[in-house]
Amino acid sequence: MLIRKPAATRKAEIVEAALRLADELGPDRLTTEAIAGAVGLTQPAIFRHFPTKQDLWEAVGARIGELMEERWAAVPADEGRATDRVRALVATQLGLIQATPAIPAILFSRELHVENQGLRRAFLELMSRFHRLIAGLLAQARDDGELCPELDPDDLAALVIGLPPGLAVRWSLSDRGFDLGEEGRRLLELQLRGFTSEATRRSS
Amino acid sequence: MLIRKPAATRKAEIVEAALRLADELGPDRLTTEAIAGAVGLTQPAIFRHFPTKQDLWEAVGARIGELMEERWAAVPADEGRATDRVRALVATQLGLIQATPAIPAILFSRELHVENQGLRRAFLELMSRFHRLIAGLLAQARDDGELCPELDPDDLAALVIGLPPGLAVRWSLSDRGFDLGEEGRRLLELQLRGFTSEATRRSS
DNA sequence: TTGCTAAGTGAGTGATTACTAACTTAATGG
DNA sequence: CCATTAAGTTAGTAATCACTCACTTAGCAA
Structure with a gap:
């Protein structure tokens, strides 16, 4: 039965x-x-x-937050170059969007924005933490001589965290006609290369 | 009456x-x-x-396309450095999102994706044209010696067009708590700087 | 085995919403 | 000034949807 x-x-x-x-x-x-x-x-x-259905949306939002944190946590915190950890973290974001493609639409949905301000703030907080995480790694990379010293790690991090959602727009419009992870990783290489100090670029 | x-x-x-x-x-x-x-x-x-309401959505979609094209057309085609025209084009995107903040949500909405595949394809075509436009300008900038010659203009363009929507996510989550245009222009400077050839950077 | 708890059902409701039909009247061209 | 056209109204409908309530029974503990 x-x-x-x-x-x-x-x-x-x-x-x-x-x-x-x-x-x-x-x-x-x-x-x-x-x-x-x-x-x-x-x-x-x-x-x-x-x-209520709003309670359901709240749970869905919380679940997305959990999924993000789980994936971040799976990135080893203290091994390899700082830039490699940035690569790994961005890869988790790309993988998450691929596995749960509703996320971008939910981030822009008004379930979140008009209906549930608290949840919106929770996502903002989550994103801020991700931003700080990336910025910290980039600062470390800079101190290690990997990145150009005069660039602000906060701004660089803003570019890096914008990459997955920015790419997701094209992915979505193209009816998911390409591999989001692959394309994202390629573009991130290009992005990081732009931040690289000349000394490092020559030596590697 | x-x-x-x-x-x-x-x-x-x-x-x-x-x-x-x-x-x-x-x-x-x-x-x-x-x-x-x-x-x-x-x-x-x-x-x-x-x-039907779908006809209305179709008209809304077409209108967004018009708004985009109008703004691109307002950027003078043949004056100034190629990179300055890229700056101007990105600024139009940022301005459009600021003036019509529903656009990102509509781009991800299922009105577009499940309900109206034709409109989705129209947006993809629009985005592709924008991509080619930016890529062409970046190629020109490269030929002018402004950009690093070994970087692929297509990939660089992908990063550039992803910047406004990528930033829009944070803007949206922050309840539009900062100036999208200002922040976008600052980040674009950083982005372009990463693409710049060393010779140019030293000389300017 | 039994009794209790709570997961699930069947049947229904009021509100909302896209859409229709029949009618009205403002605007325009001759 | 009048006739025609078409923009807009009033009144309504069928469908959908979040949500309720009274009832049933699966699963577990004693």
């Missing part, structure tokens, strides 16, 4: 289905009916786990 | 209102009722001008 699962498990299933369907249908067209169907439940069952 | 306007004028008013409201309410929450209210008409009047 029907298998009942503990609430925590179901909640996770629902959030995951919501993320997938938000991509397939668009964040706006995401209905509780569609989610229920994907999970294999009736529509009212969703409301047992999330009293 | 009620002022009647020719269909062409009303259509333009409706599209403009839709663009503004798509930002305020989100592209998803954009209802014919809200548009009608903003234009000063009753809701069914919208359907006299646009038989």
Whole structure:
């Protein structure tokens, strides 16, 4: 018959289905009916786990944050050159967008901006932390003589973190017609090369 | 009493209102009722001008394309250094996003991606033309000795056109808490500087 | 084995929304 | 000044959707 699962498990299933369907249908067209169907439940069952749809969006937002942090954490913190760690961190962002393509649309969706200011601020905080992380690594790279010393690591980091979403626009418009990770890595090389100090460039 | 306007004028008013409201309410929450209210008409009047809501979205999309082209065309084609024209073109993109902040959300919206593939392709074509435009200018700059000769202008252009949307994500998450144009121009300077050939950098 | 808890269902509701049909009247050209 | 055209209105409809409520039963602990 029907298998009942503990609430925590179901909640996770629902959030995951919501993320997938938000991509397939668009964040706006995401209905509780569609989610229920994907999970294999009736529509009212969703409301047992999330009293309102906004609660569901909140959980989806939190999940995206978790996914980001998980992937950052998987990048070893203290080995290799600082620039290599920047490469790895950017690669996680590209991989995340590829695995969960609804993310850019959700970041711009008004679920986040009009409906849920708190969540918007949470994402801003997350992005700021990522910014500081990258900026710190770039500062370290600069101190190691890898990067041009007169460039501001904060500004460089802004360019680096803008790269994945900037590329995602073209990826999205092209109907995902190219490999986001591959293209992103190639462009990041170019980006980092522009920051490189002449001494290092000659020596490597 | 009620002022009647020719269909062409009303259509333009409706599209403009839709663009503004798509930002305020989100592209998803954009209802014919809200548009009608903003234009000063009753809701069914919208359907006299646009038989279906999809026709309206198509017109909105076409309008965005027009706005882009208008602004590009305003950049003088044959004066100044090639890099200065790149600066001017990027500035138009930043200005457009600032003036019509719904654009990024619309680019990712499923109105465009699931509902209206033709429009998506039109935007891709528009972006490709912009890409070629920038790449051509960068190639020219390279030939003028302004840019490092071994860098591929196509890839450099990809970084340059990704800058405005990449920055728009942060702008949006920060609740538009900084000047997009100003920040964008500063980062573009940094970006271009990375592409600059050493000879030029020393001489300027 | 049994009794309790909570996951899930069936049936429904009010609000919203894209869209229609029949009618009205402002604007325009002759 | 009048007739025609077309912009706009009033009233309504079918569909969709978030959400509710009373009820059922799977799963677990004692």
